[in-house]
Each structure stands twice: as structure tokens, then as C-alpha cells.
Amino acid sequence: MEGKIIVVTSGKGGVGKTTATSSIGAALALEGNRVAIVDMDIGLRNLDVVMGLENRIVFNIVDVVLERCKIEQATIRDRRIDNLFLIPASQSDNKDVLTTAGVERVAKELRKQFDYVIMDSPAGIERGFENSIVSANEALVVCTPDVSAVRDADRVIGILYSRSLTPKLIVNRIEPARVRRGEMLSHEDVVEVLAIELAGLVPMDDKVLISSNTGTPLVLQNDSKAGQAFRRIARRLNGEENVPIVVPTDKTNMWSKISRTFGLK
Amino acid sequence: MLSGLLKRFTGQKKKSKEEAKKRLQFSLIYDKLEVNDTTLIDLQNDIVDVISKYFEIDREGLELKVKRDDNVSALVFNTPILHVRRKQA
Numbered sequence: 273m274e275g276k277i278i279v280v281t282s283g284k285g286g287v288g289k290t291t292a293t294s295s296i297g298a299a300l301a302l303e304g305n306r307v308a309i310v311d312m313d314i315g316l317r318n319l320d321v322v323m324g325l326e327n328r329i330v331f332n333i334v335d336v337v338l339e340r341c342k343i344e345q346a347t348i349r350d351r352r353i354d355n356l357f358l359i360p361a362s363q364s365d366n367k368d369v370l371t372t373a374g375v376e377r378v379a380k381e382l383r384k385q386f387d388y389v390i391m392d393s394p395a396g397i398e399r400g401f402e403n404s405i406v407s408a409n410e411a412l413v414v415c416t417p418d419v420s421a422v423r424d425a426d427r428v429i430g431i432l433y434s435r436s437l438t439p440k441l442i443v444n445r446i447e448p449a450r451v452r453r454g455e456m457l458s459h460e461d462v463v464e465v466l467a468i469e470l471a472g473l474v475p476m477d478d479k480v481l482i483s484s485n486t487g488t489p490l491v492l493q494n495d496s497k498a499g500q501a502f503r504r505i506a507r508r509l510n511g512e513e514n515v516p517i518v519v520p521t522d523k524t525n526m527w528s529k530i531s532r533t534f535g536l537k
Numbered sequence: 538m539l540s541g542l543l544k545r546f547t548g549q550k551k552k553s554k555e556e557a558k559k560r561l562q563f564s565l566i567y568d569k570l571e572v573n574d575t576t577l578i579d580l581q582n583d584i585v586d587v588i589s590k591y592f593e594i595d596r597e598g599l600e601l602k603v604k605r606d607d608n609v610s611a612l613v614f615n616t617p618i619l620h621v622r623r624k625q626a
Binding site: 418419422423426427430451453454455456457458461464465 | 552553554555557558560561562564565568569
């Protein structure tokens with residue numbers, strides 16, 4: 273059976289796309305899937321450092337598409353999580369070096385080798401973005417609850433629809449206390465404005481920066497609210513039913529109660 | 538301090554997120570109505586062709602624009618009619 277290609281995109285940069293991609297990819301692998309994460313941000317690679325695999329890069333996705341190496345040669349295996357692989361971006365090439373046809377050919381091959389291929393799209397809606405969505409079977413749009421991220425998400429959602437993709441939304445960096453005070457758009461507001469189905473809600477979490485500092489997977493930290501939120505997103509993507517979309521709350525005891533109920537702590 | 542207390546008692550505190558939401562809803566609608574020039578010119582030519590079947594119009598004096606108000610948006614097409622074409626039997 274062929275695997276699924278999921279593109280993670282946002283329009284605006286800096287909303288947590290790379291964190292979302294690496295966390296969802298890692299979580300899907302923890303669920304027992306063979307997963308390849310592909311960094312499509314040519315010229316500005318980041319997934320390798322976030323995942324702590326930067327020292328092991330030999331070849332990259334540009335080498336694969338331009339047939340300078342085989343897919344296996346560019347694939348880095350994560351040593352902490354079984355069945356998790358990264359194909360890094362190139363840091364030196366021009367971002368327009370890849371053609372849509374070339375990416376499609378490689379994507380087809382990747383689908384045969386992996387259960388899930390997660391494409392981390394670059395910010396913007398130019399060529400790199402087009403290359404990331406061209407082979408996608410599913411799309412996730414990441415946005416934060418602020419006017420610029422929501423507006424850019426709307427633009428990207430429109431483009432995805434025009435390519436017959438029905439994206440789902442991840443609202444990232446929700447700060448429950450500020451939502452309660454009316455200083456921050458709630459996830460209901462964002463969903464109403466964008467008229468889109470939710471994939472999940474992720475709270476603001478200091479552990480995200482810390483785990484990227486050390487290059488350790490966020491989803492392996494049971495005390496990370498964001499990490500646990502990404503794990504639930506992955507389980508839903510994986511077809512598991514009855515995984516609730518938990519609304520972030522600032523009542524700590526309440527949260528641990530929910531976590532305990534679902535056996536996460 | 539005092540005004541803060543007063544606001545708290547009267548519940549007058551304005552929520553900035555409400556404004557964010559309203560502004561977003563408007564700008565997203567406007568974003569979608571933004572039509573590029575080539576589309577507008579193509580549209581104008583097509584409209585002129587259709588109208589010309591029934592009326593003789595002044596091609597120089599016509600005007601097509603997208604009009605936006607707070608609540609409604611409309612396509613406005615203005616053209617002077619020179620005379621009606623007689624239908625040929």
C-alpha cells in the first residue's frame with residue numbers, strides 16, 4: 273500500500289511550522305509508522321537542527337531531485353525514535369533550483385517506501401511552497417492567534433482549495449489566560465474567520481524552545497503540553513477515533529486531570 | 538488605577554480581540570475581491586461584446602470598477618448608449 277504525503281504550511285513564517293512538522297512526524301513514528309520528514313525550505317534549512325540531526329547530513333533533497341544521489345543516501349535515521357527519518361534541505365542551493373516535475377517524481381518514490389511523508393513547506397507562496405504542495409494528499413495549515421498569521425493562513429487555504437486539497441488547521445501558541453482576558457483571539461474566533469476544520473489546538477509552551485535548544489524531540493517529553501497536543505494531532509491523522517481536541521487551559525490541576533484521564537502522565 | 542477599578546466595576550473594558558476579529562473578517566472579504574487588471578480588462582471586453590449585440594455603445598466613454606462599501610461590494614459598469622440596434626428579422 274502506498275503512503276500518504278502530508279504538507280505542513282502556513283503562509284507566514286515563524287508560527288511554528290518546523291516544530292509542528294518535526295513533532296507530528298515523530299509522533300506518527302511513535303504510533304508505529306515508517307515516517308520521512310522532508311525539509312522543503314531550500315537555502316534556509318532548519319529541521320535538521322530542530323531534530324538534532326545536523327551533524328549527520330551528507331546529501332540533501334536537492335541532491336535527490338537532481339539525481340546526484342539515491343533517496344537512501346540522503347535519508348538520515350533518527351536514533352531515538354524508530355522508523356523516523358529526515359531528508360534535509362540544501363543550504364547552499366538557490367531556492368528555485370527544484371522543478372515541480374522533479375519533486376513529483378521523488379514524492380512518488382517516497383510514497384512507496386514510507387507510510388507517511390511530511391513535507392515542511394517554506395514560508396510564502398512562491399515556488400518552494402508550490403513544490404511542497406504539488407504531491408500532497410493532505411494539508412495542514414499552522415497559524416497563531418494573531419491578525420497577520422490568520423490572514424496569511426486564509427490566503428494559503430484558498431490556494432490549497434484551488435489544488436483540490438481540503439486543509440485542516442492547527443492553532444498554535446494559544447495562551448489561555450490571554451484568551452480568557454479577551455486579549456487574544458480564541459480558537460473559536462480563528463475557526464469562524466477561516467471557516468475550516470480543526471486538526472488540533474496547541475498551547476504556548478516554554479518547553480518548545482528548550483527542546484529545540486538541545487535538539488530533542490518534544491513529543492518524548494511527557495510534561496510538555498505542546499508535545500502532548502502534537503501527539504494527539506498525530507493520532508487523529510493516523511485514523512484513531514475518539515482522540516479529543518483538548519482546548520488549552522491555564523488551570524494546571526484541570527490539565528493534569530485531563531492528562532491522567534487519558535493515561536498520558 | 539482609579540479608572541482601572543472603575544472599568545472593572547462597569548465592565549466597560551474593551552476587548553482587543555473583538556477588534557482583531559472584526560478587522561480580520563473585513564480584510565479577508567476585501568482580499569478576495571481584489572481583482573487584477575488583466576482580469577478586469579478581459580471582463581470589460583466580454584461585457585462590451587455582449588452589450589454590443591443589442592446596443593451601440595460609446596467604447597471610449599465606458600467605465601468598469603469594483604465599488605466597495607462597508608457592507609456591500611458591487612461591480613459597476615457605466616456606459617453611454619448611442620442607439621439601440623434593430624433586430625434583423
